[in-house]
Amino acid sequence: MAGKPKLHYTKGRGKMESIRWLLAAAGVEFEEDFIETKEDLEKLRNDGSLLFQQVPMVEMDGMKMVQTRAILSYIAAKHNLYGKDLKERAWIDMYVEGTTDLMGMIMYLPFQTAEVKEKNLALIIERAKNRYFPVYEKALKDHGHDYLVGNKLSWADIHLLEAILMAEECQADILSAFPLLQAFKGRISNIPTIKKFLQPGSQRKPPMDEKSVARVRAIFNF
Amino acid sequence: MFQQVPMVEMDGMKLVQCRAICNYISAKHNLYGKDLKERVLIDMYVEAILDLNELIMRAPVQPADKKEKYMADTVDKATNRYFPVFEKALKDHGKDFLVGNQLSRADVQLLEIILMAEEVKADILAKFPVLQSFKARTSKIPTIKKFLQPGSPRKPPLEVKDVPKVLKIFYGDQ
Numbered sequence: 001m002a003g004k005p006k007l008h009y010t011k012g013r014g015k016m017e018s019i020r021w022l023l024a025a026a027g028v029e030f031e032e033d034f035i036e037t038k039e040d041l042e043k044l045r046n047d048g049s050l051l052f053q054q055v056p057m058v059e060m061d062g063m064k065m066v067q068t069r070a071i072l073s074y075i076a077a078k079h080n081l082y083g084k085d086l087k088e089r090a091w092i093d094m095y096v097e098g099t100t101d102l103m104g105m106i107m108y109l110p111f112q113t114a115e116v117k118e119k120n121l122a123l124i125i126e127r128a129k130n131r132y133f134p135v136y137e138k139a140l141k142d143h144g145h146d147y148l149v150g151n152k153l154s155w156a157d158i159h160l161l162e163a164i165l166m167a168e169e170c171q172a173d174i175l176s177a178f179p180l181l182q183a184f185k186g187r188i189s190n191i192p193t194i195k196k197f198l199q200p201g202s203q204r205k206p207p208m209d210e211k212s213v214a215r216v217r218a219i220f221n222f
Numbered sequence: 223m224f225q226q227v228p229m230v231e232m233d234g235m236k237l238v239q240c241r242a243i244c245n246y247i248s249a250k251h252n253l254y255g256k257d258l259k260e261r262v263l264i265d266m267y268v269e270a271i272l273d274l275n276e277l278i279m280r281a282p283v284q285p286a287d288k289k290e291k292y293m294a295d296t297v298d299k300a301t302n303r304y305f306p307v308f309e310k311a312l313k314d315h316g317k318d319f320l321v322g323n324q325l326s327r328a329d330v331q332l333l334e335i336i337l338m339a340e341e342v343k344a345d346i347l348a349k350f351p352v353l354q355s356f357k358a359r360t361s362k363i364p365t366i367k368k369f370l371q372p373g374s375p376r377k378p379p380l381e382v383k384d385v386p387k388v389l390k391i392f393y394g395d396q
Contacts, residue, residue, distance in 0.1 A: 052270045053303055063262065069241065070265030077258055086249050090235065093242035098224050131224055 005030040005060040008044060010219060012212050013205045014107065015068045016056045018100075018162060020204065022072055024197035025158045026079035032203065038219050072096075076155040088150045095136070095148055095156040099163040102132045106166050110208040111217070121170060128167045133178050136160055140180045146187060153191070161188045169207055244268075248327040260322045267308070267320060267328040271335045274304050278338050282380050283389075293342065300339050300346060308332055309350045318359060325363065333360045341379055 005023065009016035011034040023030050035041050035055065045053050051066045058065045061078075065071045076082040076092075083089045105124045109117055139148055148156040164185050167174045175182050189198060197204055208216075223238045230237045237243045248254040248264075255261045277296045284292045311320055320328045336357050339346045347354050361370060369376050380388065 051266060051307060052273075061259075063259070065262060065266065067266045067269035070262050070269050073265055074258060074262040077261070086246060087233075087235070089249070090237060090242055090246040093245050094223060094237065094239050097239035097242055101224070135223055 004028075005058055007032045008035065008049070008057040008059070009055050010035050010212075010216055011205065012208055012216065014056075014216075017205055018103070018159060019056060019058060019068065019071055019075070021158055021162045021197065022075050022079075022081070022155060024203065025153075025191070025194050026075065026081060027193045028075075028079070030203070035219060036215070038221070041219055069100075072155065081153065081155045081158070083150050083154055084152075088154075091149045092154050092156045095139070096159050098132050098135060099156075099159045102128060103163050103166055106170060109170075110213045111222075124167070125171050125174065128170075128174055129177065132163075133167075133175070133181060136184075137178045137180050140184060146184075153188075157184075157188055158194070161185060161194065241272075244327065253325065253327045253330070255322050255326055256324075260326075263321050264326050264328045267311075268331055270304055270307070271328075271331045274300055274335055275331075275338065278335075278342060279380075281342070282382050282385050297339075297343050297346065300342075301349065304335075305339075305347070305350050305353060308356075309352050312352045312356055318356075329356075329360055330366070333357060333366065338379075 005028065007016060007019065007030055009032070011032075020030075035044070041055070044050050044055070044057070049064055050057055051064070054066060056066065056068055056071060058071050060074075065074060073082070083092050102124070105120065105127070109120060109124075112120060136148065143151075145151045147153050148160065161184075164175065164181060175185065188194060196202060223236070226238060228238065228240055228243060230243050232246075237246060245254070255264050274296075277299065281289070281293060281296065308320065315323075317323045319325050320332065333356075336347065336353065347357065361367060368374060
């Protein structure tokens with residue numbers, strides 16, 4: 001019998017958080033092995049566990065999967081969260097790449113100097129409100145369905161909820177001009193597996209604090 | 223969709239986001255493996271290749287004082303992190319293609335990145351005999367051979383003198 005998937009990463013969001021969200025939303029229980037020191041990372045590298053010497057790495061279905069998007073695509077396809085055909089998959093991919101770009105900007109904020117951080121925070125808020133959120137608001141408005149693609153829950157919806165919550169941590173009322181996204185947020189948050197993941201005590205990780213920033217810098221040498 | 227290019231008009235859609243576009247084309251043309259496990263292996267290889275591609279792509283815009291170190295780091299990653307994996311994969315199964323004994327997007331993108339890396343350092347494949355054979359063999363596939371000939375839509379490397387023009391298109395007057 002296959003064991004639970006095992007996630008290898010630091011004890012923080014980073015690039016692994018979207019994977020945690022997707023597994024949780026799919027109702028898949030998983031274990032985590034946290035990298036706490038540089039030596040932990042070196043050990044994984046020396047064991048030959050990391051195909052390109054990098055994490056995230058997820059042990060699942062007899063594989064040691066690396067590369068965030070490869071892992072996410074696999075989980076989505078395996079759990080019927082990737083649309084019903086090629087065209088739906090293309091739409092999901094486009095939407096997910098947009099939320100990936102937005103969350104990618106937010107992810108690096110804790111590592112920036114105060115001056116750069118202030119500028120980038122303003123840029124993130126501007127992009128969220130002018131480039132990204134309008135696209136998802138319009139998509140939901142145009143078809144009037146509960147979900148972004150194919151009238152069915154997909155990876156795109158889960159990823160969008162994660163991005164919305166991260167953006168709200170940047171500016172609490174960032175959805176003020178987006179009524180459909182507000183409704184979407186409420187609705188998707190109530191899906192039982194996702195609701196459980198949003199409760200305290202779940203494997204969802206909090207935003208980074210200064211201590212975590214220092215630890216991550218030490219582990220990855222930057 | 224997100225005010226960005228690339229954008230490809232195809233099959234009644236205006237596709238954006240490189241990965242979405244490449245995923246669609248690959249799946250449509252049977253270059254994405256035969257099942258989920260082949261696809262995830264192809265994805266792992268392709269994502270790594272895209273990381274190296276991005277490193278090389280950003281070289282022309284590096285500030286002059288950082289460029290030498292940047293190029294050294296890029297060559298180091300190519301020769302110590304990425305190429306050894308593909309050399310080993312081909313050596314281990316002994317087949318002509320990276321995944322599933324069949325041409326896939328992973329092979330196409332590997333050839334592309336090999337040629338890009340050779341533009342950075344001509345003998346970058348010196349320690350990788352299996353990749354050298356792969357390069358020769360894959361270059362001979364008729365469609366690919368045609369693309370490698372002069373007059374094809376293939377684009378040359380970005381020259382440093384053209385960088386300001388590109389930046390102006392995307393970022394306006396500086």
